[in-house]
Amino acid sequence: MGCSPGKLDEPATKAALGAITKEYPVRMPCLPGDVLVSGNLPEHVVGQLADHCKGWIYVNPDSDPHFMPQAIKSKGSKLEVVPFKPAKDLSSGVVDQLVKAIADMPRPLMIQCTSANRAAIALLLWLARERGYTRGSAELLISDLSLDTVRPDAAQWLSSRLPDLETPENPRVLVPRSPEVQQLFDVETSTFSYLLSCPETSEAVLIDPVLEQKERDLKVIKNLGLTLKYVINTHCHADHITSGGKIREDMPSVKTIISEASGAKADLHIRHGDKISFGNLCLEVRATPGHTDGCVTFLLQTKSASFAFTGDTLLIRGCGRTDFQQGDARLLYKNVHEQIFTLPGETFICPGHDYKGRSISTVEEERRFNPRLTKSVEEFVQMMENLGLPYPKQIDVAEETAPKEAPSLSEASTRIDEQVSNLEAKIQKTDEEIKSLVAKGSSNPTAKAKALQAMKKKKMYEQQRDQLLATQFNVENLAFQQEQAEITAMAVNAMAAGHKTLKDQTEQVDIGAVDKLMDDMADLQDEMKAMNEALAQGTMVDGAADDELAAEFAKLEEEAAAMTLAGAMGSTEKPAAEPAGGYAAPSAAAAPVGEALPSAPP
Helix, strand or coil: CCCCCCCCCCHHHHHHHHHHHHHCCCCCCCCCCCCCEEECCCCCHHHHHCCCCCCCEEEECCHHHHHHHCCCHHCCEEEEEEECCCCCCHHHHHHHHHHHHHHHCCCEEEEEEEEEHHHHHHHHHHHHHHHCCCHHHHHHHHCCCCCCCHHHHHHHHHHCCCCCCCCCCCEEEEEEEEEEEEEEEEEEEEEEEEEEECCCCEEEEEEEEEEHHHHHHHHHHCCCCCEEEEEECCCCHHHHHHCCHHHHHEEEEEEEEEEEHHHHHHEEECCCCCCEEEEEEEEEEEECCCCCCCCCCEECCCCCCECCCCCCCCCCCCCCCCCCCCCHHHHHHHHHHHHCCCCCCCCCECCCCCCCCCCCCCHHHHHHHCCCCCCCHHHHHHHHCCCCCCCCCCCCHHHHHHEEEECCCHHHHHHHHHHHHHHHHHHHHHHHHHHHHHCCCCCCCCHHHHHHHHHHHHHHHHHHHHHHHHHHHHHHHHHHHHHHHHHHHHHHHHHHHHHHHHHHHHHHHCCHHHHHHHHHHHHHHHHHHHHHHHHHHHCCCCCCCCHHHHHHHHHHHHHHHHHHHHHHCCCCCCCCCCCCCCCCCCCHHHHCCCCCCCCCCC
């Protein structure tokens, strides 16, 4: 940067410069925020601008009639002339001189040419050198910064001077002033990997490596004389397979790292706020879930620059999708704004992918120009729900290959319940949207089209819900089978233990002692039998003779006959006279014991 910071954003300055830009070819790009570009200007306008600019670079020859050095110097501005005209044969020495002048000049800085075309190209050249831009990055900035003075031929010349991403075999120092960070690219999956190394100790870490590039990466590490300490993943990838496990097989001293929330296996698991040290450098971990539930961003501070390795959470003018792997658009938006956009604006954004030839961005660029994350949270959520992106090409392979710990059936059931509830809410919301659109009438073509689209969306949500419910049934059935299997296993284990105990006890028994015991028991049984017989003999009573019993029976018969005769004689005596009234009161002695005597009739 320049030797002093500029302040073009002060209200008075912005108002004065704003009036000039409306009438003359002067542009104030918001990035870097302290450099202006202009074409030919009247002398009084040059003087007005010189009041605000401490530095001035003129890229036309000093013999140009529109060059007004006195108007510039009279205001105290430092002036340097660096003739610059883009051409195929332009020497690199001229480019280097121009870039150095822009870097060294005080701020605010003016770069002036004839039409503000070459001045803007000069600014972009410096930014590309300062920030490690590729061709795609520079083309994007021309649009984002509204540099409408840049001509197509000049933009094409600029692109020819910048690197592209189609050279995956060699690493690229991302930011020239910070050689600790090198970027590698996989063309097939458009994936960025990052090799970070400590200059003092040569210890290194590799972020988000791709399986197909394992040999390339290890060759680079060897050629640079580095010692790889960790292989780190920002999340569990769906579009490519990490090489971490294979690298560890070849190099057992290397440890793999991923977030605990990802559920994937690794040697070390990290959480928000953890530190990963290698040599004299350190990565700070920030949890940024939303693309997946295990996404993290790594922050690195070198002696000359700050970096944020954002994986798929934040991309260049975009972000990771949120329609699979526990994605959550609202959560992603929150974490980007709270964990990344709060970093200093000059922090470099190092994404996990780019599909348009761009290599790097900054926090300030994404805060200003990211078309998704500059929306409100509600607009962002709605947009993410309707992206209609294709299924990731390698998600099935990646998920099969990634060494993930499978969730329990209980956890799976809980997650399915959450997803079903989420879909039910979406179905209800979409249904209300459909009713609202239908109420506007079929005569409204826009409302009708939106209603049909909403109906398709509702149908999709219903199908997804029904599929989840079917899966839930299978999960519950499997859980029941698992429980039965556990009971069966427990019973088998108990039986095996019982059999072992019986076997152990049998082995401890003395066979000779058993035989003696059996003989003793037989003797005892004989003795008990003899005792029982003796007892039976001692308790028997001799029976009477038959003739004695017959005489006793005859005697009893005679007594019974005598009693019968006596009764018959008593019944022939005359009965006593009845009292008057015909009622004879019974004798008190004749009343049964315990019964009351009846009272006389009235």
